[in-house]
Amino acid sequence: QQQVKQSPQSLIVQKGGISIINCAYENTAFDYFPWYQQFPGKGPALLIAIRPDVSEKKEGRFTISFNKSAKQFSLHIMDSQPGDSATYFCAANSGNQFYFGTGTSLTVIP
Amino acid sequence: DVKVTQSSRYLVKRTGEKVFLECVQDMDHENMFWYRQDPGLGLRLIYFSYDVKMKEKGDIPEGYSVSREKKERFSLILESASTNQTSMYLCASSSSGPKLGGGYTFGSGTRLTVV
Numbered sequence: 001q002q003q004v005k006q007s008p009q010s011l012i013v014q015k016g017g018i019s020i021i022n023c024a025y026e027n028t029a030f031d032y033f034p035w036y037q038q039f040p041g042k043g044p045a046l047l048i049a050i051r052p053d054v055s056e057k058k059e060g061r062f063t064i065s066f067n068k069s070a071k072q073f074s075l076h077i078m079d080s081q082p083g084d085s086a087t088y089f090c091a092a093n094s095g096n097q098f099y100f101g102t103g104t105s106l107t108v109i110p
Numbered sequence: 111d112v113k114v115t116q117s118s119r120y121l122v123k124r125t126g127e128k129v130f131l132e133c134v135q136d137m138d139h140e141n142m143f144w145y146r147q148d149p150g151l152g153l154r155l156i157y158f159s160y161d162v163k164m165k166e167k168g169d170i171p172e173g174y175s176v177s178r179e180k181k182e183r184f185s186l187i188l189e190s191a192s193t194n195q196t197s198m199y200l201c202a203s204s205s206s207g208p209k210l211g212g213g214y215t216f217g218s219g220t221r222l223t224v225v
Contacts (some may be wrong), residue, residue: 036214103152
Protein backbone atom coordinates (compact mmCIF):
# COMPACT_ATOMS: atom_id res chain seq x y z
CA GLN A 1 0.00 0.00 0.00
CA GLN A 2 1.37 3.35 -1.03
CA GLN A 3 1.78 5.46 2.11
CA VAL A 4 2.25 8.66 0.14
CA LYS A 5 0.31 9.25 -3.06
CA GLN A 6 1.82 11.65 -5.57
CA SER A 7 0.38 13.25 -8.68
CA PRO A 8 0.74 13.89 -11.52
CA GLN A 9 3.10 11.24 -12.83
CA SER A 10 4.42 13.65 -15.43
CA LEU A 11 4.15 17.37 -15.99
CA ILE A 12 5.08 19.66 -18.85
CA VAL A 13 5.32 23.38 -18.16
CA GLN A 14 6.40 26.34 -20.24
CA LYS A 15 9.41 28.32 -19.10
CA GLY A 16 8.29 30.96 -16.63
CA GLY A 17 5.19 29.03 -15.61
CA ILE A 18 4.27 27.52 -12.27
CA SER A 19 4.80 23.80 -11.68
CA ILE A 20 2.62 22.19 -9.04
CA ILE A 21 3.05 18.67 -7.70
CA ASN A 22 0.69 17.25 -5.13
CA CYS A 23 1.01 14.60 -2.45
CA ALA A 24 -1.42 13.07 0.00
CA TYR A 25 -0.97 10.83 3.00
CA GLU A 26 -3.06 9.01 5.58
CA ASN A 27 -0.75 8.36 8.49
CA THR A 28 -1.10 11.19 11.01
CA ALA A 29 2.12 10.07 12.69
CA PHE A 30 4.12 11.53 9.82
CA ASP A 31 5.97 14.57 11.11
CA TYR A 32 8.43 15.62 8.45
CA PHE A 33 7.74 16.09 4.75
CA PRO A 34 10.70 16.55 2.41
CA TRP A 35 10.82 16.92 -1.34
CA TYR A 36 13.64 15.43 -3.36
CA GLN A 37 14.87 16.40 -6.80
CA GLN A 38 16.54 13.85 -9.02
CA PHE A 39 18.38 14.56 -12.25
CA PRO A 40 19.06 11.75 -14.73
CA GLY A 41 21.96 9.58 -13.65
CA LYS A 42 22.02 11.06 -10.16
CA GLY A 43 20.60 10.10 -6.82
CA PRO A 44 17.76 12.17 -5.33
CA ALA A 45 18.83 15.27 -3.44
CA LEU A 46 16.94 17.01 -0.69
CA LEU A 47 15.28 20.13 -2.11
CA ILE A 48 13.05 21.53 0.60
CA ALA A 49 11.20 20.17 3.62
CA ILE A 50 8.43 21.16 6.01
CA ARG A 51 7.11 20.13 9.40
CA PRO A 52 3.35 19.98 10.06
CA ASP A 53 3.36 22.89 12.47
CA VAL A 54 3.61 25.38 9.58
CA SER A 55 1.42 25.76 6.52
CA GLU A 56 4.01 27.04 4.08
CA LYS A 57 7.74 27.10 3.56
CA LYS A 58 9.48 29.01 0.83
CA GLU A 59 13.04 28.72 -0.40
CA GLY A 60 13.75 30.80 -3.47
CA ARG A 61 11.42 29.71 -6.27
CA PHE A 62 10.36 26.57 -4.38
CA THR A 63 7.42 26.58 -1.95
CA ILE A 64 5.81 23.78 0.02
CA SER A 65 2.17 24.28 0.94
CA PHE A 66 0.95 22.04 3.72
CA ASN A 67 -2.67 21.33 4.65
CA LYS A 68 -2.69 19.29 7.83
CA SER A 69 -6.45 18.81 8.03
CA ALA A 70 -6.62 17.54 4.46
CA LYS A 71 -3.39 15.54 4.87
CA GLN A 72 -2.02 17.01 1.69
CA PHE A 73 1.08 18.90 0.73
CA SER A 74 2.31 20.29 -2.51
CA LEU A 75 5.43 21.66 -4.16
CA HIS A 76 5.15 24.84 -6.18
CA ILE A 77 7.96 25.87 -8.49
CA MET A 78 7.57 29.49 -9.51
CA ASP A 79 9.10 30.87 -12.72
CA SER A 80 9.95 27.33 -13.83
CA GLN A 81 13.20 27.00 -15.76
CA PRO A 82 14.50 24.32 -18.14
CA GLY A 83 17.11 23.51 -15.51
CA ASP A 84 14.27 22.45 -13.19
CA SER A 85 13.51 19.53 -15.49
CA ALA A 86 13.94 16.52 -13.23
CA THR A 87 12.00 13.93 -11.30
CA TYR A 88 10.53 15.12 -8.01
CA PHE A 89 9.66 12.88 -5.10
CA CYS A 90 7.65 13.80 -2.07
CA ALA A 91 8.22 11.87 1.12
CA ALA A 92 6.96 11.58 4.66
CA ASN A 93 8.79 10.51 7.78
CA SER A 94 7.64 8.47 10.70
CA GLY A 95 10.14 7.13 13.18
CA ASN A 96 13.24 6.01 11.34
CA GLN A 97 11.85 5.68 7.86
CA PHE A 98 10.85 7.80 4.96
CA TYR A 99 8.00 6.82 2.69
CA PHE A 100 8.24 8.12 -0.85
CA GLY A 101 5.73 9.06 -3.48
CA THR A 102 6.05 7.48 -6.91
CA GLY A 103 7.66 10.56 -8.44
CA THR A 104 6.76 13.26 -10.94
CA SER A 105 8.76 13.78 -14.10
CA LEU A 106 8.83 17.52 -14.78
CA THR A 107 9.78 18.90 -18.18
CA VAL A 108 10.11 22.65 -18.57
CA ILE A 109 9.91 23.70 -22.20
CA PRO A 110 12.06 26.70 -23.20
CA ASP B 111 29.83 17.86 1.68
CA VAL B 112 28.35 14.60 2.80
CA LYS B 113 29.17 11.89 0.38
CA VAL B 114 27.51 8.59 -0.17
CA THR B 115 29.51 6.57 -2.64
CA GLN B 116 28.23 3.55 -4.47
CA SER B 117 31.00 1.42 -5.89
CA SER B 118 29.55 0.83 -9.34
CA ARG B 119 27.42 3.00 -11.63
CA TYR B 120 26.53 0.17 -14.00
CA LEU B 121 26.59 -3.58 -13.53
CA VAL B 122 25.59 -6.44 -15.79
CA LYS B 123 25.25 -9.83 -14.15
CA ARG B 124 23.99 -13.23 -15.18
CA THR B 125 20.97 -14.96 -13.70
CA GLY B 126 21.95 -16.97 -10.65
CA GLU B 127 25.08 -14.98 -9.86
CA LYS B 128 25.70 -13.62 -6.36
CA VAL B 129 25.90 -9.85 -6.59
CA PHE B 130 27.40 -7.39 -4.12
CA LEU B 131 26.50 -3.70 -4.17
CA GLU B 132 28.68 -1.58 -1.95
CA CYS B 133 27.87 1.74 -0.30
CA VAL B 134 30.17 3.92 1.77
CA GLN B 135 29.35 7.19 3.55
CA ASP B 136 31.86 9.59 5.02
CA MET B 137 29.81 11.55 7.55
CA ASP B 138 29.62 9.11 10.44
CA HIS B 139 25.89 8.63 9.88
CA GLU B 140 24.18 6.04 12.02
CA ASN B 141 21.44 5.16 9.57
CA MET B 142 21.86 3.60 6.16
CA PHE B 143 19.28 2.42 3.66
CA TRP B 144 18.99 0.50 0.41
CA TYR B 145 16.22 1.34 -2.06
CA ARG B 146 15.39 0.19 -5.52
CA GLN B 147 13.88 2.61 -8.01
CA ASP B 148 11.61 1.44 -10.79
CA PRO B 149 9.52 3.54 -13.19
CA GLY B 150 6.04 4.14 -11.85
CA LEU B 151 6.85 2.52 -8.51
CA GLY B 152 9.03 5.20 -6.98
CA LEU B 153 11.52 4.28 -4.29
CA ARG B 154 10.98 1.04 -2.43
CA LEU B 155 12.88 0.22 0.72
CA ILE B 156 14.76 -3.06 0.69
CA TYR B 157 16.74 -3.03 3.95
CA PHE B 158 17.97 -0.51 6.44
CA SER B 159 20.37 -0.35 9.34
CA TYR B 160 20.58 1.95 12.35
CA ASP B 161 23.85 0.63 13.70
CA VAL B 162 26.78 -1.62 12.98
CA LYS B 163 25.76 -5.26 12.66
CA MET B 164 22.13 -4.26 12.86
CA LYS B 165 19.67 -4.68 9.99
CA GLU B 166 15.97 -4.42 9.46
CA LYS B 167 13.82 -5.59 6.57
CA GLY B 168 12.11 -2.96 4.50
CA ASP B 169 9.13 -3.41 2.24
CA ILE B 170 10.70 -5.71 -0.35
CA PRO B 171 13.52 -7.74 1.27
CA GLU B 172 12.88 -10.99 -0.59
CA GLY B 173 15.89 -12.11 -2.59
CA TYR B 174 18.21 -9.66 -0.84
CA SER B 175 20.40 -9.57 2.22
CA VAL B 176 22.65 -6.91 3.71
CA SER B 177 25.79 -6.58 5.71
CA ARG B 178 26.99 -3.78 7.93
CA GLU B 179 30.30 -4.71 9.50
CA LYS B 180 31.51 -1.11 9.76
CA LYS B 181 29.56 2.06 10.43
CA GLU B 182 30.48 3.65 7.13
CA ARG B 183 29.76 0.68 4.88
CA PHE B 184 26.47 -0.96 4.02
CA SER B 185 26.42 -3.75 1.46
CA LEU B 186 23.46 -5.12 -0.44
CA ILE B 187 23.69 -8.74 -1.54
CA LEU B 188 21.61 -10.44 -4.19
CA GLU B 189 21.98 -14.09 -3.24
CA SER B 190 20.99 -15.41 -6.67
CA ALA B 191 20.30 -12.66 -9.15
CA SER B 192 17.14 -12.85 -11.20
CA THR B 193 15.91 -10.79 -14.12
CA ASN B 194 13.21 -9.15 -11.97
CA GLN B 195 15.98 -7.61 -9.91
CA THR B 196 17.06 -5.50 -12.85
CA SER B 197 16.69 -2.01 -11.42
CA MET B 198 18.34 1.15 -10.18
CA TYR B 199 19.64 0.64 -6.64
CA LEU B 200 20.06 3.65 -4.39
CA CYS B 201 21.90 3.79 -1.10
CA ALA B 202 21.12 6.54 1.41
CA SER B 203 22.35 7.60 4.81
CA SER B 204 21.14 9.91 7.55
CA SER B 205 22.16 11.05 10.97
CA SER B 206 20.37 10.99 14.33
CA GLY B 207 18.58 8.32 16.19
CA PRO B 208 14.96 7.31 16.34
CA LYS B 209 13.65 10.73 15.29
CA LEU B 210 15.03 11.81 11.95
CA GLY B 211 15.53 15.54 11.99
CA GLY B 212 16.77 15.84 8.47
CA GLY B 213 16.68 14.18 5.15
CA TYR B 214 18.58 11.42 3.51
CA THR B 215 21.75 11.80 1.52
CA PHE B 216 21.62 9.52 -1.49
CA GLY B 217 24.36 7.98 -3.55
CA SER B 218 24.31 8.29 -7.32
CA GLY B 219 22.86 4.85 -7.78
CA THR B 220 23.87 1.57 -9.36
CA ARG B 221 21.99 0.50 -12.43
CA LEU B 222 21.97 -3.30 -12.34
CA THR B 223 20.97 -5.38 -15.32
CA VAL B 224 20.49 -9.12 -14.84
CA VAL B 225 20.58 -11.10 -18.07
